[in-house]
Amino acid sequence: MSNTSTELKARQIWQTVNAIPAGKVASYGQIAKLAGLPNCARLVGRVLSQLPKDSKIPWYRVINSQGKISFPPESEAFLAQQGRLNAEGVEISKTGRINLRQFQWNP
DNA sequence: TCCTTGACGGAGA
DNA sequence: ATCTCCGCCAAGG
Numbered sequence: 001m002s003n004t005s006t007e008l009k010a011r012q013i014w015q016t017v018n019a020i021p022a023g024k025v026a027s028y029g030q031i032a033k034l035a036g037l038p039n040c041a042r043l044v045g046r047v048l049s050q051l052p053k054d055s056k057i058p059w060y061r062v063i064n065s066q067g068k069i070s071f072p073p074e075s076e077a078f079l080a081q082q083g084r085l086n087a088e089g090v091e092i093s094k095t096g097r098i099n100l101r102q103f104q105w106n107p
Numbered sequence: 108t109c110c111t112t113g114a115c116g117g118a119g120a
Numbered sequence: 121a122t123c124t125c126c127g128c129c130a131a132g133g
Contacts, residue, residue: 044115045115046114
């Protein structure tokens with residue numbers, strides 16, 4: 001067990017994602033900034049991609065800045081995320097977009 | 108060490 | 121609204 005720089009960043013990211021309230025979403029870049037890591041949107045995606053399947057962290061509340069799920073439509077991951085969001089009342093249009101005006105988390 | 112690969116983002120066209 | 125083209129950061133080859 002070591003505390004590498006990236007591990008510290010990962011903790012910051014987990015903590016921030018945990019703060020997203022149910023029924024709301026946040027973009028990768030937004031999470032990065034709130035975590036004190038500007039310009040690290042890709043890192044957020046990377047960190048979330050390494051979460052264990054049974055993680056309690058609400059990774060599915062994180063989408064891209066275009067208001068879309070960052071997985072290929074029809075993919076297993078896409079459907080899983082879509083389902084979790086729908087279960088929380090987050091609406092996704094037929095074209096796969098989420099209205100950020102309405103559902104984006106603004107702390 | 109250099110190059111490629113991503114759950115990214117913003118500016119243009 | 122859609123599609124490039126870059127810039128960014130860390131990991132893996």
